[in-house]
Amino acid sequence: MTKPILVSGIQPSGRLHIGNYLGALKNFVELQNSGKYQCYFFIADLHSLTESYTPEEKHKQILELTADFVAAGLDPKKSVIFLQSQIPAHSELAWILSTITPTGELRRMTQYKDKSDNEKDSANTGLLTYPILMAADIILYDAKFVPVGEDQVQHLELTRTLARKFNSRFGEIFIEPQPILTETPRIMSLKNPEKKMSKSDPSSCVFLDDSPEDIRAKFKSATTDSGNEIKFDKAKPGISNLLKIFSAVSGESIKESEKMFAGSTYSNFKGAVAESIVAHFTDFRKRKSTLLARPKTLTNLLSSGSKKASLRANRKIKEIKNRVGLTV
Ligand code: AMP
Ligand code: TRP
Numbered sequence: 001m002t003k004p005i006l007v008s009g010i011q012p013s014g015r016l017h018i019g020n021y022l023g024a025l026k027n028f029v030e031l032q033n034s035g036k037y038q039c040y041f042f043i044a045d046l047h048s049l050t051e052s053y054t055p056e057e058k059h060k061q062i063l064e065l066t067a068d069f070v071a072a073g074l075d076p077k078k079s080v081i082f083l084q085s086q087i088p089a090h091s092e093l094a095w096i097l098s099t100i101t102p103t104g105e106l107r108r109m110t111q112y113k114d115k116s117d118n119e120k121d122s123a124n125t126g127l128l129t130y131p132i133l134m135a136a137d138i139i140l141y142d143a144k145f146v147p148v149g150e151d152q153v154q155h156l157e158l159t160r161t162l163a164r165k166f167n168s169r170f171g172e173i174f175i176e177p178q179p180i181l182t183e184t185p186r187i188m189s190l191k192n193p194e195k196k197m198s199k200s201d202p203s204s205c206v207f208l209d210d211s212p213e214d215i216r217a218k219f220k221s222a223t224t225d226s227g228n229e230i231k232f233d234k235a236k237p238g239i240s241n242l243l244k245i246f247s248a249v250s251g252e253s254i255k256e257s258e259k260m261f262a263g264s265t266y267s268n269f270k271g272a273v274a275e276s277i278v279a280h281f282t283d284f285r286k287r288k289s290t291l292l293a294r295p296k297t298l299t300n301l302l303s304s305g306s307k308k309a310s311l312r313a314n315r316k317i318k319e320i321k322n323r324v325g326l327t328v
Helices: 018-034 055-072 089-098 103-107 110-116 125-139 150-170 212-220 237-250 254-260 266-280 282-292 295-324
Strands: 005-010 038-043 079-083 145-147 178-180
Touching: 005 018, 005 125, 018 038, 018 055, 018 145, 018 237, 038 055, 038 295, 055 079, 055 282, 055 295, 079 295, 089 125, 089 295, 103 110, 103 125, 110 125, 110 150, 125 150, 145 150, 150 178, 212 266, 237 254, 237 266, 266 282, 282 295
Parallel strands: 005 038, 005 145, 038 079, 145 178
Antiparallel strands: none
């Protein structure tokens, strides 16, 4: 039996933080290594053009994210690793899907509302149509599974709706994909545990390639709660977030982690969480800087992955165009 297809992407729009890692990238590596899927992982560079950037920055961000992927354990021998913009079929399918997408569906997307909130009419159109391109990224590959963080689940629901709609109008051609979430699908900001850790607010983030000193300082000043018990509890969002982070990197359950820190002070606990992160990313940091010293290897890796991905994508877009009647 052929293995089910799994697809996911990350935007090259800045350094990865531990939310990206614990919600997505760490799981990409585990899913890849499980051997149960045909994996496609890509750099969502077209999506990232919806945020401000310079061309020099963009090029650098693409290389950095490719290095992040490989340093974290994605392996071009096991997964197809590619660059979205190298495969025109993504944009072509996005256009076709846009003609069956009601604008109202896009306007009610939480991410769009958050990102366009203070821009109103000047928000770029790409921010609005972003989920259509994401749907295209997924259904173009007949993906059954999509590992993502919780903030992307609404976009996946739209993807399913569009696949269904297209199928009922033009005949069964697309699979409705399902999200795969981790135990930590929503890591919260260290400054404000009521808000998600987000690249758009760098002060809320611990980055994967932060220096050990920075990591320690950030955890030291993390917002905690009243009381003094290390306990997973809705009323203790700061401590609960730290427990989740610790549990995810150490592999200990939340219950075990609570036991380990029973009687410990908040300050000692924060120090221990910081050390677990410092240790977890020591090799990652080394591998990343080695990879970045050889940018040509990274661009070659992407080109060869994109070649492989386009075999599947080109076959599919041809079939889609046929269904729609775009044939002469
Ligand atoms: P992005 O950088 O927006 O492309 O996000 C990359 C991946 O990280 C997506 O699957 C997101 O859902 C996930 N992600 C982003 N922020 C968080 C967070 N705070 N906690 C868990 N997952 C996250
Ligand atoms: N929108 C995703 C994010 O911001 C990135 C993304 C683009 C993606 N296309 C995708 C994720 C397809 C999964 C599948 O995190």
